[in-house]
Amino acid sequence: MTFPAIPTGRTLSGDAFPLTPNPHPATDTERAALMTDPVFGKVFTDHMARATWSGGSWGDRGVVPLEPIPMHPGAAVLHYSQQVFEGLKAYRHADGSIHLFRPTMNAERMIDSAYRLAMPPLPVDDFLAACAALVQADQRWVPEADGAALYLRPYLMATETSLLVQPSDTYDLVVTASPVGAYMGGGGGVSIWVSRGYHRANDGGTGEAKTGGNYAASMLPQQQAKENGCGQVLFLDAKEDRYVEELGGMNLMVVLGDGSVATPRLSGTILPGITRDSVMTLLADAGRPVRERDIEIDEIREGVASGAIVELFAVGTAAVVTPIGELRSDDFALTVGDGKAGPVGSWVKKELTDIQYGRTADDHGWLIRVV
Numbered sequence: 415m416t417f418p419a420i421p422t423g424r425t426l427s428g429d430a431f432p433l434t435p436n437p438h439p440a441t442d443t444e445r446a447a448l449m450t451d452p453v454f455g456k457v458f459t460d461h462m463a464r465a466t467w468s469g470g471s472w473g474d475r476g477v478v479p480l481e482p483i484p485m486h487p488g489a490a491v492l493h494y495s496q497q498v499f500e501g502l503k504a505y506r507h508a509d510g511s512i513h514l515f516r517p518t519m520n521a522e523r524m525i526d527s528a529y530r531l532a533m534p535p536l537p538v539d540d541f542l543a544a545c546a547a548l549v550q551a552d553q554r555w556v557p558e559a560d561g562a563a564l565y566l567r568p569y570l571m572a573t574e575t576s577l578l579v580q581p582s583d584t585y586d587l588v589v590t591a592s593p594v595g596a597y598m599g600g601g602g603g604v605s606i607w608v609s610r611g612y613h614r615a616n617d618g619g620t621g622e623a624k625t626g627g628n629y630a631a632s633m634l635p636q637q638q639a640k641e642n643g644c645g646q647v648l649f650l651d652a653k654e655d656r657y658v659e660e661l662g663g664m665n666l667m668v669v670l671g672d673g674s675v676a677t678p679r680l681s682g683t684i685l686p687g688i689t690r691d692s693v694m695t696l697l698a699d700a701g702r703p704v705r706e707r708d709i710e711i712d713e714i715r716e717g718v719a720s721g722a723i724v725e726l727f728a729v730g731t732a733a734v735v736t737p738i739g740e741l742r743s744d745d746f747a748l749t750v751g752d753g754k755a756g757p758v759g760s761w762v763k764k765e766l767t768d769i770q771y772g773r774t775a776d777d778h779g780w781l782i783r784v785v
């Protein structure tokens with residue numbers, strides 16, 4: 415599938431999603447209080463974008479006041495989880511302009527996810543216009559603080575009232591917006607629990623789609639991680655319980671002692687992360703191509719223990735670049751390097767965020783201006 419090129423240097427139009435203003439938006443004082451150190455995904459702006467699919471096409475596009483979504487108790491999404499979603503951020507630059515980072519990739523990934531869930535694709539132009547219109551309506555909610563951003567959550571869900579296990583004939587698109595700070599605080603590394611026995615995805619399953627069911631399956635191992643003092647789970651492949659795949663919401667990067675970087679290859683069970691792709695591009699630009707390959711958990715265990723692996727970090731929209739300080743499981747506990755951020759992860763985090771926040775040239779044309 416080919417998509418229209420987005421002209422650079424222009425502000426993306428949200429006109430396709432006309433605004434019905436919220437008659438009772440948060441006051442400046444209320445908004446300032448809500449935006450002070452918001453918990454990730456707990457604060458929402460005054461509006462949401464929406465559209466509906468029925469009769470074989472998308473319509474009813476608009477940005478409307480944020481409100482509960484009325485739903486029949488028999489709506490298909492509530493029973494069979496026919497749902498896909500995305501996550502991307504809007505960044506405020508020093509001149510006040512606001513930019514989305516590679517939103518076309520999110521739009522394309524949502525089309526791929528929708529295909530796997532037998533849902534109608536939302537055209538790229540609609541995805542972009544919905545995000546642009548929402549940010550334009552709620553631009554006062556885009557934080558100024560370094561590391562903070564407005565997190566957009568577009569999703570599609572099956573709305574037909576039916577308990578039959580079959581694709582719905584009606585769907586809703588909704589996009590919400592949440593001001594967020596840094597997902598994982600602190601300069602130290604996060605502790606990772608290596609999940610044994612529980613897996614996130616199987617061959618032929620939905621691992622590379624961004625659908626709620628994958629995350630539902632990750633709740634129990636995530637809970638185990640917490641009980642073991644860890645912040646995140648690392649999943650191994652379901653077939654052999656041997657190869658590292660990804661974390662609950664981030665992709666994994668491995669830095670070896672010779673300076674090379676490796677990441678698990680996209681096998682169909684891993685989400686093709688946009689941060690993963692961006693980090694790989696930035697490292698390759700700097701003469702450090704990232705090898706996509708199978709990586710055994712034993713290679714990581716032995717490498718971390720021997721010093722052959724010097725750094726591990728996780729990458730994703732929410733967490734940006736997060737150093738991994740410790741790896742734990744039922745039968746081992748290992749500190750990675752000195753347990754803190756390493757030089758490669760720190761370097762790439764700065765490169766990436768400098769582009770996102772407009773502090774350096776966007777040579778790859780990754781930003782799309784919306785305000």
Ligand SMILES: Cc1ncc(COP(=O)(O)O)c(C=O)c1O
Pocket residue numbers: 501660661662663664665685686687688689690729730731732
């Ligand atoms: C399971 C999973 N892997 C990886 C990622 C990272 O993807 P991205 O960089 O596109 O946010 C995410 C977050 O969206 C995720 O949920």
